[in-house]
Amino acid sequence: MTTAPNIKAHPLIDGYARLGIDLAGRYLARRRRRGGYRSAGRDDADLFLRWGVLGPVNTAGGHALAYPLGTRLKLPHGLANAIIFPHVLAFNASACPDKTAGVASMLGLGAGARANDILTSAMDYCQALGIEMRLSRHGAQGQDLPIWAEEAFAIKRLIDNNPRPLGSQDILSIYRSAL
Structure with missing residues (x-):
């Protein structure tokens, strides 16, 4: 199975996309419980979210x-x-x-x-x-x-x-x- 809906998708990049989706699915709800999204991508306590959402995917x-x-x-x-x-x-x-x-x-x-x-x-x-x-x-x-x-x-x-x-x-x- 591949994930990133992109005509230039590649199996290696699809792996990053799956990881990003999985991390976002796990950590976005946690971020909501902690009080919001304004610092999403900058909060060192949520490095996994940052890496998962800001990946090298076209x-x-x-x-x-x-x-x-x-x-x-x-x-x-x-x-x-x-x-x-x-x-x-x-x-x-x-x-x-x-x-x-x-x-x-x-x-x-x-x-x-x-x-x-x-x-x-x-x-x-x-x-x-x-x-x-x-x-x-x-x-x-x-x-x-x-x-x-x-x-x-x-x-x-x-x-x-x-x-x-x-x-x-x-x-x-x-x-x-x-x-």
Whole structure:
């Protein structure tokens, strides 16, 4: 089984991705119990979380969609990725069902094979961590989404890695779903 949904995936890098998902699945809930995420990646007491989340894996569409959220809404990159994660995971499910099932299993999502089941369970997972998952709650407005979709689509170094072709209209649909 491989995990990182990326057309440039490699077995060695997939091992890092599996480790990162496993560590995030184990340590994010602990971090929530300890009082939040603001110092995620900087807290020496959570080096395992830091190493697991900030690994040497080539990223794909999800990170491209997160960048405009960071620049436009001033969201930390990890938070922007968390908000977009369930939507991109569900979007990519048909292109990489084995990897999607692996991610769902490692995070304990219990997700079904349908994209809607994956979306719901991943949203529930993130919400249980205390993450506000609606872009509108972070200041996003519907009229801004088309330009953000174009900005994300322009990040070809990441968009081109996505396992399922991801056009600007797909990105806009994902943003609207997350609104």
